[in-house]
Amino acid sequence: MTDVSEETETPTAQRTGWAAALAGVVAGVAGLAAAELVAAIIAPGASTLFAGGAAVIDAAPRWLKDFAVETFGTADKAVLLTTMAVVIAVGAALAGVLELRRPPWGAALIGVVGVIGAVLAVLRPDATALWAVPSVVGIAVSVLLLRSAIRRLAPEPEPEPESESAKGGGGVDRRGFLLVTGAAAGGTVVALVAARLLSAGSTAVKAARETLRLPAPRTVAPPIPAGADLAIDRLTPYVTPTAQFYRIDTALRVPQLAPEDWSLQVHGMVDAPFTLTWEELLALPLEEHHATLACVSNEVGGNLIGNALWLGYPIRALLERARPRAGADMVLSRSVDGFTAGTPLDVLRDPARASLLAIGMNGEPLPVIHGFPARLVVPGLYGYVSATKWVTSLKVTTFAADEGYWTPRGWSARGPIKVQSRIDVPRGSVSAGPVTVAGVAWAQHTGIGRVEVRADSGDWVTAQLAETVGPDTWRQWSVSLPLERGEHVLEVRATDAAGRGQTDAKAPPAPDGATGWHRVTVTAR
Numbered sequence: 001m002t003d004v005s006e007e008t009e010t011p012t013a014q015r016t017g018w019a020a021a022l023a024g025v026v027a028g029v030a031g032l033a034a035a036e037l038v039a040a041i042i043a044p045g046a047s048t049l050f051a052g053g054a055a056v057i058d059a060a061p062r063w064l065k066d067f068a069v070e071t072f073g074t075a076d077k078a079v080l081l082t083t084m085a086v087v088i089a090v091g092a093a094l095a096g097v098l099e100l101r102r103p104p105w106g107a108a109l110i111g112v113v114g115v116i117g118a119v120l121a122v123l124r125p126d127a128t129a130l131w132a133v134p135s136v137v138g139i140a141v142s143v144l145l146l147r148s149a150i151r152r153l154a155p156e157p158e159p160e161p162e163s164e165s166a167k168g169g170g171g172v173d174r175r176g177f178l179l180v181t182g183a184a185a186g187g188t189v190v191a192l193v194a195a196r197l198l199s200a201g202s203t204a205v206k207a208a209r210e211t212l213r214l215p216a217p218r219t220v221a222p223p224i225p226a227g228a229d230l231a232i233d234r235l236t237p238y239v240t241p242t243a244q245f246y247r248i249d250t251a252l253r254v255p256q257l258a259p260e261d262w263s264l265q266v267h268g269m270v271d272a273p274f275t276l277t278w279e280e281l282l283a284l285p286l287e288e289h290h291a292t293l294a295c296v297s298n299e300v301g302g303n304l305i306g307n308a309l310w311l312g313y314p315i316r317a318l319l320e321r322a323r324p325r326a327g328a329d330m331v332l333s334r335s336v337d338g339f340t341a342g343t344p345l346d347v348l349r350d351p352a353r354a355s356l357l358a359i360g361m362n363g364e365p366l367p368v369i370h371g372f373p374a375r376l377v378v379p380g381l382y383g384y385v386s387a388t389k390w391v392t393s394l395k396v397t398t399f400a401a402d403e404g405y406w407t408p409r410g411w412s413a414r415g416p417i418k419v420q421s422r423i424d425v426p427r428g429s430v431s432a433g434p435v436t437v438a439g440v441a442w443a444q445h446t447g448i449g450r451v452e453v454r455a456d457s458g459d460w461v462t463a464q465l466a467e468t469v470g471p472d473t474w475r476q477w478s479v480s481l482p483l484e485r486g487e488h489v490l491e492v493r494a495t496d497a498a499g500r501g502q503t504d505a506k507a508p509p510a511p512d513g514a515t516g517w518h519r520v521t522v523t524a525r
Contacts, residue, residue, distance in 0.1 A: 016153050017097055023149035023181055024096020024106065025089050030184045031110070031142030032088070033191035035117075035134040040194075044253060045124055045337070046131035048117035048138055053080055053252040055120045062410040062510050069297040069509075073304070074247050081252070092142075099150045106150070107143045114139030125338025145184045152176040205256045209372055212259065212365045217311055218285035225467035230476050234425045235438045238466070238476060239290070240306035242362045247369050248295045248304060248383070250405065255337045255390045259373045264357065268332075268396035270322035278373065281359065284313045289354035289377075290469045292444050294417055296382035297509045301422050301518040305442065307473050310377045311360030315348045315394075318357065324349075324396045332402045333376055333386075334393035341388045342404035343378060344414060345396065353379055353445055354472060357391070379472035380445030382415035382513060412512035419443040419502040421451055421477075421494035423520045432485045432524040437463075438478035439518075443496035447471030450495040453479050455488050463492075471497060483524040491519050 099106025371389030
């Protein structure tokens with residue numbers, strides 16, 4: 001005969017298990033919110049969540065980084081945070097069930113995770129011992145809330161039984177459980193709101209950028225020729241709107257650096273090291289230059305590239321002031337968040353190359369996500385070895401003595417941009433007959449000399465090149481091809497101004513940039 005008591009107790013046990021999982025999630029989120037609040041007071045970088053995320057980025061193998069950028073593009077950080085949130089929620093739920101079934105293992109699990117968060121925070125660049133405090137506070141809040149909630153799911157026997165109105169079947173204090181979890185959820189919201197309000201640095205930086213008036217450049221960029229933008233529908237514009245400019249970097253939390261707190265240290269193998277303040281930078285004779293920047297993670301035909309008007313001071317002049325010593329061959333630039341890039345010294349000292357310590361982009365102060373208040377812009381090199389954002393240090397050194405962030409992770413120490421071209425239009429279906437094929441091509445600092453297009457492995461047809469400001473920017477191109485009804489494969493290749501052709505050999509971005517001809521398939525109807 002079936003035991004009726006077991007049949008009635010099993011659903012209750014299941015409900016209690018789900019309630020314990022919910023308690024774990026609420027306690028975990030509340031602890032993270034408390035940690036965020038404390039981090040907002042101490043230092044934003046001390047956040048348990050963001051310290052952990054930064055550690056994941058630093059430890060990610062090259063293949064995983066490539067997969068993330070190729071799959072998610074500029075949304076890679078949002079995907080990482082979402083994944084972390086899911087993992088944390090699952091872990092917190094497990095902690096709740098463990099605390100119910102095998103106390104105190106649930107609390108111990110939360111404690112271990114919190115300690116790891118504290119260690120990761122302390123190990124961040126420029127961290128102090130205080131950076132462990134947010135994680136420690138988060139542990140305390142999570143453990144206290146979890147144990148308080150679990151006690152109400154499985155309370156100790158009391159001398160006087162509680163009334164049925166306050167106590168459910170199976171010894172579960174439902175009202176107390178709801179009060180604890182409800183208060184924790186409410187406290188979480190309050191803590192997150194308070195953390196945002198206390199993020200004075202972010203608010204101050206935003207206000208400083210909005211009120212900043214850029215100095216007029218001493219050297220004005222040449223005007224964009226009338227024929228630089230072919231104005232073809234869906235063709236990438238010659239100047240990339242700031243809001244559409246790609247962003248790829250290692251900063252999970254965008255650094256917030258007020259101009260008055262910014263300075264640039266120029267040091268290392270130099271005879272005259274110095275520190276440049278923001279006011280001193282603004283007083284220098286600034287220059288405007290158009291330059292195209294590209295990410296080494298850009299696949300053939302990808303969109304991790306953009307062209308903008310930059311305002312800044314020549315890095316060459318800063319190095320002349322510092323007087324590099326014989327034997328130096330690299331400048332290690334460092335961001336305020338610890339990122340580093342190693343740039344060949346001869347490139348930065350090249351008088352024919354407009355390498356800038358930039359403060360403006362497309363006529364406005366740099367957006368915070370693009371390096372405000374100052375960043376590096378170096379035409380002709382991939383960003384991972386040159387385009388340091390939120391830059392605060394230039395160390396003159398050697399490739400033998402130092403290496404940038406990505407070099408020990410399997411990427412080449414030097415990253416000259418390769419000749420590339422891309423088809424922007426047409427895509428999908430077109431009307432049979434003459435079809436306009438158009439796109440962009442780039443070989444920064446050398447310039448594009450020729451672009452050729454073909455259909456279905458036929459003869460190459462030379463495209464018309466649009467005008468350009470100079471060799472440091474990409475060029476638009478277009479050509480008309482006759483396409484009969486049916487499916488067609490279009491291909492493009494470019495040749496730079498020095499006669500070097502774009503190779504058809506396919507290679508992934510790692511270790512020094514993707515290669516191959518861009519191909520698109522269209523259907524003529």
